Amino acid sequence: MIEAISVTKRYGSSVVLDDVSVKIPHGGITAIIGPNGAGKSTLLGVMSRLIAPDAGHVTIDGMRVDQTPGAVLARRLAILRQDNHIMLRLTVRDLVAFGRYPHNHGRLSLADRDIIEQAIRQLDLDALGDRYLDELSGGQRQRAFIAMVLAQETDYILLDEPLSSLDVQKSVQMLGLFRTAADELSRTIVIVVHDIAFAANYADRIIAMRDGRIVADGSPDEVIRQDVLEEIYDVPIGVHHVDGRRLLAYP
Amino acid sequence: MANSAIRSSRQTLFGLFAGAMLCVALFLTVGANGQWDFVLPFRGTKILTMVLVGYSVAVSAVLFQTATGNRILTPGIMGFDSLFILLQTLIVFSIGAQGYTGIDPRLLFAGQAALMIGFSALLYRLLFHSGGRSLHLLVLTGVVLGILFRSLSEFAGRVISPNEYLFLQDRFFASFNNPDTQLLAFSYGVVGAVSLMAWxxxxxxxVLGLGRxxxxxxxxxxxxxxxxILAITAVLVSISTALVGPVTFFGLLVSNLAYWLIRSHRHVLILPAATLLAVIALLAGQLVLEQALGFGTNLRVVLEFAGGITFILLLLRDPRR
Structure with missing residues (x-):
């Protein structure tokens, strides 16, 4: 379980996270939604120890992230942030191989190679394995980074906007992949998404944030409702149920 | 790991090694006029010095760039060289040239290294405590500190006697003409210890190359x-400056040439390539300086002239990078 306890984060005088407490139990897909500047990415950053909070703390399976050695955490939790820029000249396979670093510290075993190839296959990157990252499109690069995170084989996978540069087909594939990882490998997946429709139809639980606070938290049935969404986004968003799916109508 | 990339990197390394060996052979033999029992040990010591200095400059530049996540920053740009000049000036200023030559070079080195490490600790604080990762701030700080150090040494240089000023000037040109042999064995020991830690x-x-x-x-x-990395860098820079004066200026050149030649991100390939390039540059530069130019200029001019042209050619040939 990931547990954030009274986490506050300020940048200068603006409060980005305001006394946020949340528990994310093991398993399933949790989506964090909310308008720009709501503190979603910051919350993810604090949970994954990349950002130090000004107050409060985060525990993962009972271990405080600010006191546990990074190498131990790296075998439990993987994080992918939005920044896709990289200084090194790397092939896709090189990048995915880095996902094994927490387990092998730079020495690839045969088992590692299998896991790397599997991650590459899962993300449809077979044909691109030996291509350099700077030769790829944004979406392909995004998939390469997700393959690296999957190769890390952690219980918890935190992804900030993993669908940002993917087309609809790839987004659906990606969400299917998360579903499989959650259901069959019992991984815990936390994603920040902008597209409410994806959150509405693929997440087991939705956390909605606004102005550094959590304003709604529950199953899609509880959160994806016109009144709740209007409170989050200040826009009336119609919610309809068609063929067992939630259909969102933007004004 | 793309196997073809590793194979081609190995070939590149082998080529560079052959090039370095050729430079060593040329350096030992050109214009020797048969006086082998004098020339070989004399030039051999020079070569040993250049190998150590090349290694220190290349490794410190590459590692510094990895630590800062930027391929333009080098210890030279961050003001390490100017700090060295300032230290030397201040020593001569306070105890005179005679006092200076009287100090045990190893002691001098230890003091210098300690100050350099202190300086990199300051950079370290800037990296992490001034609100984070502002690279521009860091570069600006380096440049400003460099100017401060240089102005202070210039000021001190004007106050001391002309003889002592000349003595200092002599130390400030990177020169392999009379390396400090006393320090050489000691330096190899220190560099070996630091390298073991780095290894x-x-x-x-x-992994650090992926970003923070x-x-x-x-x-x-x-x-x-x-x-x-910053500690290793400080020690390596201290070693090379103590041996031959401020030479870190060509770290930028050899590190970027190495990135260009080696199609891999792995330090285990990049570091040897940068080192070999640095050794080649030093040997070839010194050879040109001694044999073709008859010591008419200094090593820095030779290296930057040749290196700058190489760099421009590379950029023109491969505009994507």
């Missing part, structure tokens, strides 16, 4: 690793 951290350095956040996510202790 064990090589995989972590590779990804390195932390992969379990690398970012602060500790960057701290270790």
């Amino acid at each position: 064990r951290m090589l995989p972590a350095f590779d 956040e990804r390195a932390i996510s992969l379990g690398v202790d970012h602060r500790r690793t960057v701290g270790a």
Whole structure:
């Protein structure tokens, strides 16, 4: 379980996270939604120890992230942030191989190679394995980074906007992949998404944030409702149920 | 790992090694006029010095760039060289040239290294405590500190006697003409110890190249690793400056040439390539300086002239990079 306890984060005088407490139990897909500047990415950053909070703390399976050695955490939790820029000249396979670093510290075993190839296959990157990252499109690069995170084989996978540069087909594939990882490998997946429709139809639980606070938290049935969404986004968003799916109508 | 990339990197390394060996052979033999029992040990010492200095400059530049996540920053740009000049000036200023030559060079080195490490600790604080990762701030700080150090040494230089000023001037041109042989064995020992420490951290350095956040996510202790790199850099820069004067200026050149030649991100390939390039540059530069120009200029001019042209040619040939 990931547990954030009274986490506050300020940048200068603006409060980005305001006394946020949340528990994310093991398993399933949790989506964090909310308008720009709501503190979603910051919350993810604090949970994954990349950002130090000004107050409060985060525990993962009972271990405080600010006191546990990074190498131990790296075998439990993987994080992918939005920044896709990289200084090194790397092939896709090189990048995915880095996902094994927490387990092998730079020495690839045969088992590692299998896991790397599997991650590459899962993300449809077979044909691109030996291509350099700077030769790829944004979406392909995004998939390469997700393959690296999957190769890390952690219980918890935190992804900030993993669908940002993917087309609809790839987004659906990606969400299917998360579903499989959650259901069959019992991984815990936390994603920040902008597209409410994806959150509405693929997440087991939705956390909605606004102005550094959590304003709604529950199953899609509880959160994806016109009144709740209007409170989050200040826009009336119609919610309809068609063929067992939630259909969102933007004004 | 693309196997073809590793294979081609190995070939490149082999080529560079052959090039370095050729330079060594030329350096030992050209214009020797048969006086072998004098020439070989004399030039051999020079070569040993240049290898050590080349190694220090190349490794410190590459590691510094990995730590700061930027391929333009080098210890030279961050003002390490100017600090060295300032230190030398202040010593001569306070105890005179005679006092200076009277100090045990190893003691001098230890003091210098301690100050350099202190300086890199300051940079370290800037890297992490001034609100984070502002690279521009860091570069600006380096440039400003460099100017400050240089102005202070110039000021001190005007106050001391002309003889002592000349003595200092002599120390400020990177020169292999009369390396400090007394220090050489000691320096090899120190560099060996530091390299052993670096060797064990090589995989972590590779991960560091992915950037701070990804390195932390992969379990690398970012602060500790960057701290270790800055300490290693400080020691290596101290070694090379103590031996031959400020020479870190060509770190930028050899590191970027190495990145260009080696199609891999792995330090285990890049570091040897940069080292070999540095050794080739030093040997060839010194050879040109001694044999073709008859010591008519200094090594820095030769290296920067040749290196600058190489760089421009590379950029023109491959505009994508």
